[in-house]
Amino acid sequence: MVKKQNIFILLFGLVFVFSVGYGQSKASKGDNYFFQYEYQRAIAAYEKDLTEGTISLKQYLNLADSYYKTNDFDKASEVYFELYKKDTLLGNHHFNKMLQSFSKTSNRDRMEAFLATKSSSFDQEFLENLQFNSELLANSNNETLDFQIFNLEANSGQSDFSPSFYEGNLLFSSGRTQDKKRRYVPTGEGYLNIFKGTLKPSGQVDAVNAFEEIPNSDYHKATPFYSQKLQSIFYVLSNTNGGDLAFNENGKNALAIGMQVKDGPFRLLLKDLSTSFYYPFYDEKNDKLYFSANFEDGYGGTDIYYVHTNRGQIMSAPINLGPRINSPGNEIAPYVFENSFYFSSDVFYGLGGMDIYKSNVEGDSFSIPVNLGNGINSDKDDFGFIMRNEGEGLLGYFSSNRNGGKGSDDIYGFKVDKKPGLRTLTLKGKVVKGNSPKDFVDKAEIRLFDDEGKLLAESYSGADGSYRIEIPWVKSLVLESSKERYSKLHLELTEQELEDLGTSEYNIPISSYDDLVEEREKQTVVKLKKFFFGRSKTQLTPDIEAELDKVVSFVEKFPSVQLRIETYTDSRGGGSTNFTLTQRRSDAIKKYLINKGVPNTNILYSVGYGEDKILNNCTNGVFCLEMLHQQNQRSLIVVLNDNVLFD
Incomplete structure (x- = not known):
């Protein structure tokens, strides 16, 4: 079988080797032919040595390489496999030749089986390259250019x-x-x-x-x-x-x-x-x-x-x-x-x-x-x-x-018309805090799914929040990102949205739970600026609604939270009147949250406590400045399941 000389003979063959010693038991004419790149003559000499039982392992490897160079992939794969079983001279480079030989003989299943046994010896980057290109070439829907x-x-x-x-x-x-x-x-x-x-x-x-x-x-x-x-x-x-x-x-x-x-x-x-x-x-x-x-x-x-x-x-x-x-x-x-x-x-x-x-x-x-x-x-x-x-x-x-x-x-x-290459999709940018986009989030998980829920790729953000994921082109996908004690992003991207992304960066916002809550009165509450109802009023002002919108966003980010609405007054006015007033205020807060999309199941209680829990000495009959009375006028959104939310 005569093989057209390819680039390896043309360039690797520019190297002359006149004498090579391997400490082998018997010199062979095949060695001279092999190192002069006369592979057909090397095969004849080595096969003669093989029948006489005088071939060394190194010469046997040369024979495999000679078969490979002359496109006799069936014989090449057999010899490489024999050497592989001996676990001797078959390093990663010759392992690659063995797998090439398997692929050339349509024995891809065997190739993949042997690759699995050797994968631990390859670098992670190489394994990622392998998986990506295998999926890319197998994707029959991938667009190619008209050359x-x-x-x-x-x-x-x-x-x-x-x-x-x-x-x-x-x-x-x-x-x-x-x-x-x-x-x-x-x-x-x-x-x-x-x-x-x-x-x-x-x-x-x-x-x-x-x-x-x-x-x-x-x-x-x-x-x-x-x-x-x-x-x-x-x-x-x-x-x-x-x-x-x-x-x-x-x-x-x-x-x-x-x-x-x-x-x-x-x-x-x-x-x-x-x-x-x-x-x-x-x-x-x-x-x-x-x-x-x-x-x-x-x-x-x-x-x-x-x-x-x-x-x-x-x-x-x-x-x-x-x-x-x-x-x-x-x-x-x-x-x-x-x-x-x-x-x-x-x-x-x-x-x-x-x-x-x-x-x-x-x-x-x-x-x-x-x-x-x-x-x-x-x-x-x-x-x-x-x-x-x-x-x-x-x-x-x-x-x-x-x-x-x-x-x-x-x-x-x-x-x-444009750069050649199978089409891919690259998503890159930084994972940032949703409530503070200048702050990066490291070690956040980023996962891509197809429209049937199959995982396409996953990665983690670096120390500076950066991430990069490249996959074969798809017409739609779901992007998810999360981290322990952070909100989970779930975003569906259409083909047009993916087209619009192009090569631009896309920053992923996720919010830190600990940034959105605080400890008040020995319980965990949603972090809000203090707001006040009008005197004896239950109507929500624009300032109150702006703060309650933060609660709506909080529930969207952490949909498993269970809340209790608590409202309090100061000691001025009758106790029964104050209790009724705070209950109506808590109910008004609940109604607003539900109308803004917070599920009713997330709000377990809305309670008015009246003047039962005064925080200072401003009790009935005690003269206090207005600012001291205002310390007792408050509404809290308590997270009831804080201790088990991330278990």
Whole structure:
């Protein structure tokens, strides 16, 4: 079975390994073939060793990888599974390959079963990415954009990939042969070189020639990125010494990243004979240089990193983007466009070998990466995504080895009205106190439900009250938020309301019970400003109604409260008259609350106490100032079930 060479052979295959020792019991011809990326010949040699019983566990893993590289996923999954049972060399990166193999053979149930056994070893961010994208891709109602995708007429019969805008041109990498005497053995093509073609209004490219504005080399030059701000081209190149390939102590030649200033000097930016660097992208806004690399302390195969620079000059050690972006698979080809971070990954939960994902840049962090879905992604390898504004829409390019191409990898163009990607819904903002919006609420629970009551997502507010939840797009939902001793928000949002939210923030108000009550006369009461009825009156004034509206709001926030209305007078007047007066006042308060929507079941009692509970010495016959008499004129809304309300 012959597999079209893909990006892993083209770029990972740029690395030469002449001798590798693993302390194995028997050397194998398969090792030489494997480390020269001649996978079919490696399979033949390793299978011979297997029948002779001389293959080591490491060579057995190489055999699995060789099956995987040649698309023999049935055999690859069998060998990975055998190694998994031995619990030896199968780390997260190869576990990802095993799950990919299962998915390629339509054995998804088996894949999910094995994933469950390994989930504890993965980062929480990765598991969230997995769940989100699985749900997103399974949602058949998800809207996709109408792409105009076209194969470039400038593609060759070899590998063409990694496009980059260059003024009115397109730069790209190609394995098309220029010198028939110099071929790169693993691919059978020429050494990779950078080419330039003229962009036409249709998006097609013509007048393709070798790009001559970078230093000449007999070896690989690939994956260019042009920074207009710096007037410089970043690209990868084989490590050389005096014009010849340079190797580390293990006989390995890796890839470096260089920077060529137009009409200026060349600078070698990142070089390590034991580590290869891929796909440079310079972020002009933040002066960061992003790239992929296979450092040993990464999360999988190749991870995406960045370094701080001063106009391209390296100013920091490489910084890993972390498990929100990097996975047990390979992540390559970073690209930033209008605050969206695009990259490619072969993590097992995608549509094919390598898929393109989009994540929103949020300060120093990233949102959950979202698969761009069918159209740009396929069941093959899709990578090297770029895009820019063009007229009233967008023009972009990417590389793919999907069926129907001209070569091993082809460059495809696309035109679209708005940013590609499966549609999602993002709710973000802060949880605040309803009665004091400037005060944030931490550790509040936020939950989203569909219209049938199914939980879609849940999260908690941070120390500053901030929250963020992203889900596949839905046309309606219910938002709930709560915290112990706080009110519970229940909000139904229609499709139009969700559309209107857009990318704006939505602050969630919930009220603290303890802020709304206080202790008075050895009992818990609703916190109100003191109000007074007119002399011998029972009518509610606007000031009284304004305070009672606070009780209405309190019951709305805490619908389980049980209340008692208590009203008192001072000692002036007859005792019987005062008792009747306060009872009528309590009844007037109850009537108002019920008319304003407070359920009758929440008000257990409305009681007038007359002058029975004088708070000071102003009893019958005692002369007191008016202000002292007013201390005894009061109405209280008592919370009877305060001690069990939150049990």
